[in-house]
Amino acid sequence: MSVSLPALVDEASRYLDAERIADYCPNGLQVEGRGAVRRIVSGVTASQALLDVALEAGADLVLVHHGYFWKGEDACITGMKRRRLQTLLGNDISLLAYHLPLDVHPEVGNNVQLARRLGIRVEGPLEPGNPRTVGLLGRLERPCAAVEFARHVAEVLGREPLLVEGDGVVERVGWCTGGGQGYIDKAIAAGVDLYLTGEASEQTFHSARENGISFIAAGHHATERYGVQALGEYLAGHFGIEHLFIDCPNPV
Template identity: 50%
Template sequence: MTRSELSHYLQTFLQVSNFKDYAPNGLQVEGKAQIHTLVTGVTASQALIDEAIRLNADAILVHHGFFWKSEPEVITGMKQRRIKALLAHDINLFGYHLPLDAHPVLGNNAQLARVLELVNAEVVEEVAQGLLWRGNLDQPMRAADVSQKLCQALNRAPLHIGDPEAQIYSLAWCTGGAQDYIDAAAALGVDAFISGEVSERTYHSAVEQGIHYFAAGHHATERFGIQALGRHLAREFGLEHHFVDIDNPV
């Protein structure tokens, strides 16, 4: 397929125009016009770009791309090296941040619910552009066992705030760096909230509001949406697809 066809399809499929985001969603670095081999990954790091070059990729599709609002605008140092490598090998870079978090089927939140086998999963529409989800375990479970379930599913032991012997049934979640949604989760009356990262203030919010918190890893909670999207594109358009997992303990 062509670069413009892929760009148009993703713009529509992920409903990009519905989101106010911190970085541009869509084509971020232009490469070759025809796309046959697609590499997906969580973050457009140098390691991911190097592996895409080795795989002779025509395009890289990531959740965390370039040109964030808080970063310097100049193209120097690390950013220059990354972009230089893309341009030298004529590789397109596509990045989709909040639209990929929020997609109702292939998004990070939907896919986390699938991986954890949560039931009655639904979007809390009125919070944060539909990024907060809620649902249930299939049956009540000790908090310690929820930690173990997360560890097995994500290959990473979570940090848990709360009594490990307490029973958990209802949950809210938002992947990535969404620890500050804990207050919105507590207002829903759920037993626990799952996200990726943790801040010092998160502990006090959890303790004082009586809600369990599981910090399961930013990278770990956001691996599944980009994989699902890559598989979808491979099926729909006959692309060769490689998911490259550049491990990140954060």
């Protein structure tokens, strides 16, 4: 089975409603390869490591959360960028990338997918009315101590998170996958017991400690592995084609 590249791209963008979301990079087809897609290889970031493995796996299309052509980056095709694009163009492989649309989607989005794995019941957005806010609010299925929840996060994600332990039991949680540490103050204003994201900044510690909440930084890569997998599975099932997720380890 195969599907035409335009049909697959149109369906992915329609499903994610990508056109309505302003972003820091182009969402959708970033590099055009062969016209028919039989096998999708997905991964978090379109790194050289992922491209090399995708090539070996016989990918027609690479699907990622972190693609190329970010706002403000150097537009010259040199060095690392040249090597990556040469791998794709030289082997007729397409690159399909979705950033914020893949964070916020209610079914395959990174935040919803992470919540399902961690046992968090979604209640709503972290900042109602702001379409660019990708974080969510919810409650744990079973309230527990912050240390116990951090152990659960470590077991699910396969890496030890950074924990800043706050006051009391954790029940109400705010979270934003990836580099969402800047949303901690909005989470505090919403009355959470714990805020979880991928990364931490120096000031994040003080915001958590001085407001008495717990904070977990569980890894940018680790928290964003699940949305692209779910989108790949959706597209594979929709079109009857193959999908393979490849996790290229990243400690950050």
